[in-house]
Amino acid sequence: MDFDLSPQQRRRADHIRTGAGKLPPTGPDGIAGRDCWLAAAELGMTGLCLPTEYGGGGLGALDTALCLEAFCAGGADTGLAFGIAAHLLACGTVLTDHAGDPVRAELLHGLSSGTMIAANAMTEEDAGSDLSRLATTAVADGDHYVLNGRKSFVSNAPLADVFLTYAATTPSAGYLGMSVFAVPRTLPGLRVGAPLAKTGLDGCAAAQVEFTGCEVPARYLLGPENQGSGVFQRSMIWERACLPALYLGVMEVQLDRCVAHAKHRRQFGRSIGTFQAVSHRLATMKLRLESSRLLLYRACWDIDQGHAAAAESAALAKTAVADAAVANALDAVRVFGARGYLADDGIGRQLQDATPLHIFSGTTEIQREVIARSLGL
Incomplete structure (x- = not known):
């Protein structure tokens, strides 16, 4: 059992720790803007655990955690670090493991480079820990799904380019009837609310996200239909361990x-x-x-x-x-x-x-x- 870090791990952590102290300041409202994200991307932070073939670092969970630790030890805004961790762990890992090749190619390059920001849209007003209570629905209609519902407390939402959205495809089945979709911000029927006023983590803006007849092409379904619960639980293991x-x-x-x-x-x-x-x-x-x-x-x-x-x-x-x-x-x-x-x-x-x-x-x-x-x- 070796408790020491390898020379490579130390060099990576030192590089991030040094760079974290040179990031642009957050805005007057405390929110870390795209300039902060792009500066963090220069350090490799926005692609830590994403595949190397899409510009990511290809790191495992431990190395990802070491980088997040070094980022904040170096002085990075805690809210920005939280937003990047959510972007990677709740979103990037899901796209890596469950998106088809065309969607991976479409989204993961942008996530790795920091030119695209991802947000996880799971929580609702009446569905936090109880995943069986999702009110957001996704109804199959030909080659797309129609999403309707509202998500609350969506971290990164004001800046996000893509929303990993969990919705009930078979509502009668509870958490066994849930599916997950990558929903580009540009799709008609998706609306992002104003940033929520919070008591902490100001650097990571959060907002409500509403779907009204939002037609999502079927290629953006991540994993099999009705298997969203398993997808979510796996991503949460990464997030709970690394974030x-x-x-x-x-x-x-x-x-x-x-x-x-x-x-x-x-x-x-x-x-x-x-x-x-x-x-x-x-x-x-x-x-x-x-x-x-x-x-x-x-x-x-x-x-x-x-x-x-x-x-x-x-x-x-x-x-x-x-x-x-x-x-x-x-x-x-x-x-x-x-x-x-x-x-x-x-x-x-x-x-x-x-x-x-x-x-x-x-x-x-x-x-x-x-x-x-x-x-x-």
């Missing part, structure tokens, strides 16, 4: 800042880091970071090895990183005191950015259910 890696990068920088502050800040005639109440808090932050990092690396390794336990490992990893990211962000605010609550310093923003990790890609409660079932409960 939280960006928070490892955030926590690494966060801890470094807290340690530096504890050494510099003086109260009662000495640095606050010499007080056990502060030093033990920092030690606990380090423990959370390193233990969750090991679980995430193990989950990604399970995916790369094709192990059946990958779903359980991904659930363990996502839960551990979510708990660590929120707890560490709260501890960072307390270490910095009143300064940690100021918007300009960015410490409070880390708490706002960490909180949704308990919600997206399957809530922490759903992850604990996956873990419990793996125990035979």
